[in-house]
Amino acid sequence: MYFCDHNATAPLRPESREAVIRSLSIGGNPSSVHAAGRAARAVTEDAREWVARLAGANADDVIFTSGATESNALALNGAVEGAAVTGDIVSGKGPVRITRLFVSAIEHSSVLKTAQHLADRSPGLRLDLIPVTADGAVDTEALRVMLREGKGRTLIAVMAANNETGVIQPLGEISRLAREASALLLVDAVTAAGKMDLDFSLCDYMTLSAHKLGGPQGSGALIVREGAPFAAQILGGGQQKGLRAGTENLSGIAGFGAAAKAVLNDGEERARIASIRDGFEKSLKAAIPGAVVFGEGSQRLSNTTNAAIPGLSGENIVIALDLDGVLVSSGSSCSSGKITPSHVLSAMGLDENLAGASLRVSFGWNSSKEDADAVIAALVRLSSRVKMRAA
Numbered sequence: 001m002y003f004c005d006h007n008a009t010a011p012l013r014p015e016s017r018e019a020v021i022r023s024l025s026i027g028g029n030p031s032s033v034h035a036a037g038r039a040a041r042a043v044t045e046d047a048r049e050w051v052a053r054l055a056g057a058n059a060d061d062v063i064f065t066s067g068a069t070e071s072n073a074l075a076l077n078g079a080v081e082g083a084a085v086t087g088d089i090v091s092g093k094g095p096v097r098i099t100r101l102f103v104s105a106i107e108h109s110s111v112l113k114t115a116q117h118l119a120d121r122s123p124g125l126r127l128d129l130i131p132v133t134a135d136g137a138v139d140t141e142a143l144r145v146m147l148r149e150g151k152g153r154t155l156i157a158v159m160a161a162n163n164e165t166g167v168i169q170p171l172g173e174i175s176r177l178a179r180e181a182s183a184l185l186l187v188d189a190v191t192a193a194g195k196m197d198l199d200f201s202l203c204d205y206m207t208l209s210a211h212k213l214g215g216p217q218g219s220g221a222l223i224v225r226e227g228a229p230f231a232a233q234i235l236g237g238g239q240q241k242g243l244r245a246g247t248e249n250l251s252g253i254a255g256f257g258a259a260a261k262a263v264l265n266d267g268e269e270r271a272r273i274a275s276i277r278d279g280f281e282k283s284l285k286a287a288i289p290g291a292v293v294f295g296e297g298s299q300r301l302s303n304t305t306n307a308a309i310p311g312l313s314g315e316n317i318v319i320a321l322d323l324d325g326v327l328v329s330s331g332s333s334c335s336s337g338k339i340t341p342s343h344v345l346s347a348m349g350l351d352e353n354l355a356g357a358s359l360r361v362s363f364g365w366n367s368s369k370e371d372a373d374a375v376i377a378a379l380v381r382l383s384s385r386v387k388m389r390a391a
């Protein structure tokens with residue numbers, strides 16, 4: 001089996017597996033004061049340090065969660081409620097209600113749907129989508145105009161790099177615009193973490209997920225700038241400074257920390273993966289001349305290719321390659337039996353037929369050239385079968 005879908009989930013790294021197994025033998029609750037509890041707490045805090053280093057943040061700002069979806073919901077809800085109650089401690093601003101949510105049109109559904117839900121149930125809170133360019137990058141000029149024209153405090157949500165196309169977003173410019181407008185900035189760094197350097201100082205909130213790095217599923221993190229508006233959404237025993245109650249998922253956190261440590265500043269691994277991806281795209285265009293790579297004109301994560309094979313649907317490609325032992329993703333999504341083009345590709349202005357023909361190939365820590373070659377070979381076989389049937 002050739003696994004080429006790391007942006008969906010990365011196989012568990014050996015370092016992470018070992019950390020999970022070790023943590024399971026501790027048997028203590030991180031909140032307990034006895035020896036087993038202290039041992040569990042030490043594991044938790046060590047992982048918190050490594051996750052913080054990965055994001056370029058302080059360990060005290062890391063809140064462990066059940067994954068990226070919870071982290072994004074916690075950030076959005078916590079910021080909106082917190083701004084109206086506590087204000088911004090560091091800047092000295094008192095409670096200033098957030099009246100506008102600016103969310104990029106290519107955000108993950110966990111951000112888009114939570115933002116829409118917030119706007120629907122919060123009178124006076126308006127949601128606007130930030131457009132993107134044809135290459136899939138946030139249109140910073142459009143954002144500048146949006147920030148200038150409105151009134152009231154704004155919360156901006158932009159991902160560091162898109163999970164479908166791999167396009168890296170202009171966070172430096174977005175951060176500058178946000179600061180000038182006294183807006184808050186949430187960065188979903190789930191796909192980007194471990195594949196590019198992160199700088200938490202650019203934003204107020206950042207979300208991460210363990211399983212995208214080769215850690216265990218069901219473990220994530222929200223990083224909140226000290227003093228930024230934030231109100232806890234899960235109350236209980238006061239764990240994690242009362243910001244997210246509930247007994248910590250010790251094994252998941254341990255695996256998360258180990259994965260973060262493994263990918264931190266691993267330029268050699270990134271370069272190896274980039275070589276595989278670049279070779280794959282070159283071979284793809286040579287083998288199937290009509291293939292189109294989306295976001296090719298923008299800076300992209302070095303592991304991701306989102307391409308279309310004209311004449312083939314993304315759904316059929318995924319199914320056919322799966323039967324061939326090659327695992328990839330499609331740019332389409334299925335809801336209630338209806339196949340619809342990716343909202344990301346639609347936001348880029350792509351023709352519906354072309355968007356529906358897309359597939360995403362993403363490599364990672366255990367990928368090899370053989371994996372890339374297997375995808376090409378399977379696509380060539382599929383394309384040949386389709387041409388024969390058409391003839």
